[in-house]
């Protein structure tokens with residue numbers, strides 16, 4: 001899949017733009033604070049309807065603008081589909097091929113993306129929530145229907161915890177909520193586990209390639225919903241819920257469920273969260289993101305790969321290797337950098353260079369100096 | 376009496392209607408002021424009748440001007456089947472599908488602690504009463520296919536566990552998250568045909 005044309009206005013500091021992006025590599029250059037990441041975030045937002053760096057979509061609307069509009073033409077298997085998004089104070093409006101989107105699956109099926117940004121180290125260094133969020137994000141990229149699972153589970157959990165907080169003791173009602181939380185929780189945990197199994201060998205291989213000799217990686221998903229399949233996981237949950245019932249009623253809060261699950265990542269058996277160096281953390285996260293991309297390719301899916309500020313992440317040799325690998329995978333790659341020289345040799349016949357200055361995006365024909373020297 | 380301007384007051388009231396904002400409310404008020412004589416009194420009278428004459432049917436809970444309602448009084452409908460829905464509008468959606476010839480029971484909501492709605496806030500007691508009559512063979516639970524609708528269905532299922540009646544749940548032919556009221560006739564018909572034991 002490829003974003004071949006990208007039009008937008010009112011997105012953060014970016015001036016209205018109309019870009020021909022029909023290339024395998026889109027390289028975005030510019031000095032600090034000019035809007036490079038904002039452009040990448042615009043692509044991400046068009047794909048996921050989520051900002052890359054904040055939780056509130058409203059913050060994406062330019063300070064001097066009332067509405068934000070993004071339009072993308074997405075080419076996949078010889079067909080081009082037009083995705084259009086308008087965001088105002090009232091909320092988002094979505095269109096695919098000029099028809100209003102009523103089922104979000106239509107939208108998410110159209111443009112998928114995997115992003116790697118300098119902030120992604122947080123996936124490993126912050127609390128368990130960050131890793132659960134990554135698992136769910138990755139599962140969603142692989143299967144957009146995962147969103148519905150996450151939402152249903154969250155809603156059922158919220159209803160149950162509200163019921164407990166309100167002092168509900170009606171056993172039938174609590175049974176109903178245990179059943180719902182266990183059902184959605186079992187599906188959620190099972191999908192996370194399956195995804196991790198799919199990614200695990202790819203992560204190991206990528207990590208070995210990026211950071212040979214840094215140690216052996218371990219990934220363990222510790223779930224309250226243990227089991228080999230959904231039915232077994234549900235039984236596990238129901239059993240521990242039954243045991244916790246009295247405590248839950250007394251403390252008026254939910255005590256068990258996959259909302260507390262942890263994905264433990266270790267390097268030579270030590271928790272990377274506590275002991276990993278900055279560089280080690282970055283390498284592992286990059287391996288995780290590349291694994292997502294490779295697994296997608298294995299499924300015949302080719303999401304966009306968005307790399308923010310790559311130059312600060314890796315040395316030249318590793319960057320060159322990464323670029324070559326991405327080239328082989330055949331996904332459309334968007335890269336931002338302050339100096340295109342960092343990127344090494346990019347396949348020159350299939351690249352668009354965009355330069356951002358004070359929010360104005362210009363298409364530059366001659367590749368910036370750094371690249372030419374390399375070529 | 377308050378000194379609130381009558382136009383402003385009417386706008387304030389109309390604005391509370393679903394889908395009506397300030398602009399629309401103002402437009403409606405000026406339209407009525409310019410409408411033929413009698414329009415406003417007739418409109419007021421018909422609204423007043425809603426307040427005075429419409430109540431819940433003592434059998435099914437639907438909103439009606441006569442008790443029992445026309446649906447409950449209709450001798451041609453099948454007494455063995457009862458379709459349990461959240462809202463009166465859902466009945467209209469099922470009738471549009473043309474697939475269902477049984478009777479209805481309206482809960483007036485779904486269980487949702489987040490909205491402060493518990494089982495006792497729903498029209499459930501009269502459902503149990505209807506079942507005591509012994510004519511009903513199957514209860515089809517057609518609450519919305521969301522977390523609240525599912526919780527309500529599960530709760531009713533447990534409530535009826537001791538009653539000699541088959542309890543089925545509408546198959547999720549409707550895309551998840553769609554309210555019954557907005558489901559199209561074809562997918563509702565399919566969901567009815569494929570209903571499963573709860």
Ligand SMILES: Nc1ncnc2c1ncn2[C@@H]1O[C@H](COP(=O)(O)OP(=O)(O)OP(=O)(O)O)[C@@H](O)[C@H]1O
Pocket residue numbers: 011012013014030031032033034035036037038039059060061062063064309338
């Ligand atoms: N909603 C908004 N409206 C207008 N401007 C915004 C908005 N949000 C952020 N900005 C501005 O966008 C600029 C940051 O752009 P961006 O993060 O894309 O920079 P960058 O080119 O990636 O820089 P760096 O190389 O430092 O990462 C900042 O000047 C910031 O003030």
Ligand SMILES: [Mg+2]
Pocket residue numbers: 036037038308309
């Ligand atoms: Mg940046």
Ligand SMILES: [Zn+2]
Pocket residue numbers: 432433434435436437443444445446447448
């Ligand atoms: Zn009735």
